[in-house]
Amino acid sequence: MAAADHHSSTVDVPPGSDTGRVAVWLRRAFLLLLFLVVLAGLLGFLGVRSHTVVTTSSDHSVQLRVRYAQVARAGLDVPFEIDVQRTRPSKQDVVIAVPSNYLSLFDMSGIQPEPSSSTATATSVIWHFDAPPGRDFSVSLDMQVQGGRHFGRSGFVSLLDGNTTVAHVSFHTWLSP
DSSP: OOOOOTTSOOSOOOOOTTHHHHHHHHHHHHHHHHHHHHHHHHTTTTSOEEEEEEEEOTTSSEEEEEEEEEEEETTOEEOEEEEEEESSOOOSOEEEEEEHHHHTTEEEEEEESOOSEEEEOSSEEEEEEOOOSSSEEEEEEEEEEOTTOOSOEEEEEEEEETTEEEEEEEEEEEEEO
């Protein structure tokens, strides 16, 4: 074996004077981030938070109200309720359109009441409901956020009369990690 070279040393190189300070600040930043995530969870910001959007038709004969999950997380049940209120009773069917890419965020277990028929276009699901008795109509969807979904998506609900949109609301659901 060859003799060890006296010019190469195995002694550690002393760390720079800033090395300890940087590590301390990185640990502090990580702990602060962890604290903020826990605090957000305790305050309910990472659970399901619903919101309601309302619009009225241009002739003020119909009000469309949608309650949806503004913030949700994978695996949780979310609200999705659509209310149509007319100023006077009507014998017209209720026709509602919702974008299919928004609905693809969710596992839908059911819709109450069941539509009398449903169709789909390239971008939307269209439900046809029989004319309700009276002025008010409500539909509720039993949905749960699918696993592996992130960031969320924008959606809308349109109340249709033939090919004409009577009332339209837009919204966005944000999915927390």
